[in-house]
Amino acid sequence: MMEVLHGLGTGFAVALSPLNLLLVLAGCFAGTLIGALPGIGPINGVAILLPIAYGLGFPPESALILLAGIYYGAEYGGRISSILLNVPGDAGAVMTTLDGNPMARNGQAGKALSLSAVASFVGGTIAVVLLSLFGPMLARFGVKFQPSDYVALMVFAFACLASLVGSSPLKTLTGALIGLMLATIGVDANTGVQRYSFGIPDLLAGIDFLVIVIGLFGMAELFHLVEQQIRGRLTTVPIDKSFVSWADIARTKWTMLRCSLIGFIIGTLPGTGASVASAVAYGTEKRLAGSTAGTFGTGDIRGLAAPEAANNGSATGAMVPMLTLGIPGSGTTAILLGALLMFNVTPGPLMFEQRPEIAWGLIASMYIGNIALLVLNLPLVGLFARMLTIPQHYLTPLIAILAFIGIYSIVGNPFDLYMIIGLGVFGWILRKLDFSLAPVILGFVLGGLFENNLRRALSISGGDWGILFSTVDSLVLYALAIAVVVIPLWLGRRAARRANAAFDA
Amino acid sequence: MPDRIFAAVLLFLSLIYAFYAFFVIKAPFQYDPLGPEAWPRLLSVIMILCSGALLLRPLVQNFDVDGATWKRLAIVLALLAGYAVLFEPLGFIISTVLFATVTSRLLGAVWKRAALFGLGVGVGGYLLCAGLLDLNLPAGPLPRL
Amino acid sequence: MSRFAPFALAAAAAAAFALPAAAEIDRPECIAPAQPGGGFDLTCRIAQQGLEPFLDRQVQVTFMPGGIGAVAFNMFNTTRTDDPNAIVAFSTGSLLNLITGKYGDWSIDDARWLATAGTDYGAVVVLADSPYKTLDDLMAALKEDPSSITIGAGGSVGSQDWMKAALLLKTIDGDPRKMRYVAFDGGGEAIAGVLGGAIQVYTGDIGEMTSHMDGSLRILGVMADERLAPPFDQFATLKEQGYDAVWPIMRGFYMGKDVSDEDYQAWVDIFEKAHGSEEYRKIQSEKGLLPLDLSGEEFTAAVRAQTQQLHDLAVETGLITE
Numbered sequence: 001m002m003e004v005l006h007g008l009g010t011g012f013a014v015a016l017s018p019l020n021l022l023l024v025l026a027g028c029f030a031g032t033l034i035g036a037l038p039g040i041g042p043i044n045g046v047a048i049l050l051p052i053a054y055g056l057g058f059p060p061e062s063a064l065i066l067l068a069g070i071y072y073g074a075e076y077g078g079r080i081s082s083i084l085l086n087v088p089g090d091a092g093a094v095m096t097t098l099d100g101n102p103m104a105r106n107g108q109a110g111k112a113l114s115l116s117a118v119a120s121f122v123g124g125t126i127a128v129v130l131l132s133l134f135g136p137m138l139a140r141f142g143v144k145f146q147p148s149d150y151v152a153l154m155v156f157a158f159a160c161l162a163s164l165v166g167s168s169p170l171k172t173l174t175g176a177l178i179g180l181m182l183a184t185i186g187v188d189a190n191t192g193v194q195r196y197s198f199g200i201p202d203l204l205a206g207i208d209f210l211v212i213v214i215g216l217f218g219m220a221e222l223f224h225l226v227e228q229q230i231r232g233r234l235t236t237v238p239i240d241k242s243f244v245s246w247a248d249i250a251r252t253k254w255t256m257l258r259c260s261l262i263g264f265i266i267g268t269l270p271g272t273g274a275s276v277a278s279a280v281a282y283g284t285e286k287r288l289a290g291s292t293a294g295t296f297g298t299g300d301i302r303g304l305a306a307p308e309a310a311n312n313g314s315a316t317g318a319m320v321p322m323l324t325l326g327i328p329g330s331g332t333t334a335i336l337l338g339a340l341l342m343f344n345v346t347p348g349p350l351m352f353e354q355r356p357e358i359a360w361g362l363i364a365s366m367y368i369g370n371i372a373l374l375v376l377n378l379p380l381v382g383l384f385a386r387m388l389t390i391p392q393h394y395l396t397p398l399i400a401i402l403a404f405i406g407i408y409s410i411v412g413n414p415f416d417l418y419m420i421i422g423l424g425v426f427g428w429i430l431r432k433l434d435f436s437l438a439p440v441i442l443g444f445v446l447g448g449l450f451e452n453n454l455r456r457a458l459s460i461s462g463g464d465w466g467i468l469f470s471t472v473d474s475l476v477l478y479a480l481a482i483a484v485v486v487i488p489l490w491l492g493r494r495a496a497r498r499a500n501a502a503f504d505a
Numbered sequence: 506m507p508d509r510i511f512a513a514v515l516l517f518l519s520l521i522y523a524f525y526a527f528f529v530i531k532a533p534f535q536y537d538p539l540g541p542e543a544w545p546r547l548l549s550v551i552m553i554l555c556s557g558a559l560l561l562r563p564l565v566q567n568f569d570v571d572g573a574t575w576k577r578l579a580i581v582l583a584l585l586a587g588y589a590v591l592f593e594p595l596g597f598i599i600s601t602v603l604f605a606t607v608t609s610r611l612l613g614a615v616w617k618r619a620a621l622f623g624l625g626v627g628v629g630g631y632l633l634c635a636g637l638l639d640l641n642l643p644a645g646p647l648p649r650l
Numbered sequence: 651m652s653r654f655a656p657f658a659l660a661a662a663a664a665a666a667f668a669l670p671a672a673a674e675i676d677r678p679e680c681i682a683p684a685q686p687g688g689g690f691d692l693t694c695r696i697a698q699q700g701l702e703p704f705l706d707r708q709v710q711v712t713f714m715p716g717g718i719g720a721v722a723f724n725m726f727n728t729t730r731t732d733d734p735n736a737i738v739a740f741s742t743g744s745l746l747n748l749i750t751g752k753y754g755d756w757s758i759d760d761a762r763w764l765a766t767a768g769t770d771y772g773a774v775v776v777l778a779d780s781p782y783k784t785l786d787d788l789m790a791a792l793k794e795d796p797s798s799i800t801i802g803a804g805g806s807v808g809s810q811d812w813m814k815a816a817l818l819l820k821t822i823d824g825d826p827r828k829m830r831y832v833a834f835d836g837g838g839e840a841i842a843g844v845l846g847g848a849i850q851v852y853t854g855d856i857g858e859m860t861s862h863m864d865g866s867l868r869i870l871g872v873m874a875d876e877r878l879a880p881p882f883d884q885f886a887t888l889k890e891q892g893y894d895a896v897w898p899i900m901r902g903f904y905m906g907k908d909v910s911d912e913d914y915q916a917w918v919d920i921f922e923k924a925h926g927s928e929e930y931r932k933i934q935s936e937k938g939l940l941p942l943d944l945s946g947e948e949f950t951a952a953v954r955a956q957t958q959q960l961h962d963l964a965v966e967t968g969l970i971t972e
Contacts, residue, residue, distance in 0.1 A: 143845040177548060188532070191532035191541050201720065204754070229613075397626070429511065456832050460800050
């Protein structure tokens with residue numbers, strides 16, 4: 001414990017120097033802007049700005065602090081376009097659209113933006129406290145998590161998703177299957193065999209997740225807007241001055257705490273990131289809401305706070321295996337790892353002993369970054385909310401242009417532009433037919449993880465299915481999965497029985 | 506009816522998907538008992554059942570899009586396709602100015618404002634994204650920053 | 651001020667904005683055809699830092715994920731065939747994918763092979779407290795029953811990561827199809843697999859071990875011809891332990907096949923300058939790569955030679971029939 005406090009002392013001394021403080025703020029600000037662009041999330045933001053950070057010639061700890069600022073900033077920024085435009089800024093912000101966008105449409109954009117900033121702050125801060133206290137211990141838990149445990153985690157995630165069932169269970173299942181099938185396109189990760197790519201070079205490696213998200217959400221939203229406009233069904237939202245109240249925070253405090261924890265733990269596992277964390281968090285909260293779950297998806301503040309706390313928690317959680325073991329837990333931390341190597345810092349257990357100013361400086365900058373982002377974001381809420389007052393004839397082309405920038409600047413492949421247009425048409429048709437898009441996206445994310453880890457686990461066991469139930473972690477997760485499905489049913493039945501009893505009496 | 510059409514298309518596609526899963530995909534050898542084909546096979550079977558069920562019991566009865574809307578959507582789709590085709594050859598600035606101007610005009614902006622908007626987004630967007638953020642955007646015939 | 655001054659200014663401005671000269675590298679970009687953090691990332695970082703003194707602008711690293719690099723290779727054969735600014739990182743594994751048809755119908759003639767970044771070698775890695783104290787222990791156990799040990803690496807069957815495991819088995823006349831192999835998504839996950847006990851042996855690269863030389867992992871052997879320079883000189887080669895498995899992973903760069911001779915030569919010149927500098931050597935070794943300086947014609951010949959060798963290996967292990 002003393003060790004941690006001493007380390008934090010060293011860290012804050014580094015992070016609070018004027019230059020580093022300025023860099024945290026600059027990074028957070030740039031990151032928020034980048035994150036708000038649809039398609040460009042933390043991973044691409046950090047990758048794009050890494051050479052700049054390197055080129056500026058700062059000492060390693062300062063450059064890393066700048067990059068870390070961009071990382072959290074982008075994680076915060078991703079929610080903005082989710083809420084305002086129904087277009088997720090990045091992978092972790094998909095679930096944020098579910099309740100965030102309806103709130104904005106109900107004239108509560110300011111409240112949605114400010115509440116999500118608070119939730120992000122809570123998620124990020126709880127996670128960084130846990131990181132400083134239990135980092136090394138959690139890292140060991142993370143690597144002990146084997147392919148068979150990932151299978152159990154995916155089963156749990158699917159069970160949480162059952163709560164997303166919208167108007168029709170059949171359509172939800174069909175939607176998830178579409179996502180699962182899209183995920184099978186491209187090279188098979190185990191045997192290297194091609195599946196469903198039909199020799200098209202751009203499909204050999206599969207469809208990029210961002211292409212799916214931008215296509216199905218962003219471009220579909222564009223077609224939806226055009227359709228609504230021509231039929232005069234677009235109601236202009238009044239400039240709203242709504243803001244988060246203490247009552248809202250009090251109402252969502254347990255949601256935020258639970259989801260921060262869920263996000264952090266899932267974030268520490270190598271290979272699963274913000275998208276899985278926010279999906280599990282949302283599903284869990286909806287399940288726990290019991291009889292009041294009906295408002296989820298229509299602008300429930302708990303449905304907004306849950307994924308936002310979780311995705312920021314997981315962003316920090318992903319730092320755990322990178323800092324303590326030198327294993328990147330996500331794409332973004334892989335780039336940060338590359339940055340460490342660029343500065344000739346070897347991450348891993350030795351870093352805390354050999355270069356404490358870097359390890360602890362980075363951690364201290366996370367505390368500061370979270371506070372900076374909250375302070376930075378709250379006053380800007382009004383400004384962002386005004387985006388909704390942009391007239392339709394400008395907003396529609398703007399969505400397309402932002403989507404094109406986001407998709408093209410990542411890979412530079414014009415094929416992806418055709419893909420997002422095609423997926424946009426498809427997504428619009430799905431929406432017209434009352435399909436919810438979230439199951440499609442989550443099927444896409446979880447499908448690949450499920451299949452690969454299942455087959456990995458079976459390769460390890462030589463074909464023995466018993467391996468799936470061989471660890472405590474996996475058994476706990478299966479139990480939770482069953483609980484998540486059964487408890488709400490039981491609660492519902494009990495509530496119904498009580499209502500009947502009351503009626504009879 | 507729209508649900509029926511959609512389900513029929515989906516059923517057709519999943520039959521093709523199933524054909525590949527059952528008869529085409531195969532690894533020369535593999536270390537896991539499932540191989541690359543088992544998971545797609547499972548998915549295809551469930552999908553055939555789901556789309557079959559939807560075909561028999563459609564839920565959405567009315568697609569609710571009239572002729573004028575179809576026309577407008579088709580034009581927007583054509584504009585997007587044109588934007589994608591011209592994005593690299595003309596570069597970001599020119600293609601974006603064209604796309605933004607024409608689209609905003611189509612959606613109801615007056616010509617002058619549409620053109621100003623197009624110029625602002627095209628040039629401003631490039632300066633911001635390629636200049637400040639160093640994103641990779643095509644320059645086309647114009648010189649790079 | 652003469653009344654022609656505005657015209658002169660306009661002309662100067664026009665000249666400044668005119669198209670850059672053909673052989674000018676004005677926006678150098680290195681494409682790492684994978685997720686960040688892996689070998690291609692490091693390869694590009696070498697270009698980024700090592701070429702810095704010789705270029706006006708720093709090389710920007712972009713990622714073009716697609717597990718095995720097919721997307722990048724195809725892009726440079728379809729849309730960006732003459733891009734004078736972009737170099738693409740590749741490794742021996744990419745050549746293997748090329749000859750086994752994973753990249754489509756392209757051959758090594760469909761790219762201009764530019765220069766090396768350096769070389770890396772395969773390594774056989776186990777957990778520090780693994781029961782296999784020496785390579786001999788491991789090989790004896792493998793010989794007895796190849797399926798008794800789970801070997802994992804960061805690539806699918808047929809990838810160069812898998813090849814290392816297959817070669818290991820070949821040295822004791824084992825059948826690579828009988829081993830128990832687990833394909834992870836990249837080296838990072840595979841290392842997590844070893845640390846967590848999911849797999850017992852990791853056939854990785856020695857270069858990525860720099861982050862893990864803290865005593866948690868044990869390197870049983872390096873798949874090089876002879877002992878490497880420090881800090882890797884402490885690890886015996888497989889060869890000196892009596893197992894004839896040598897697996898160099900050449901890392902370098904290629905360009906599109908329609909890049910003009912001028913642009914190509916401009917890059918070759920830059921690499922030749924860099925290869926001769928002390929600073930470059932330092933960066934190379936920091937990234938865990940060992941010296942191997944080839945560029946231009948000489949490099950193209952080396953690529954050809956290794957491709958032939960890989961082709962023979964692929965036929966031998968039954969990956970391709972021919």
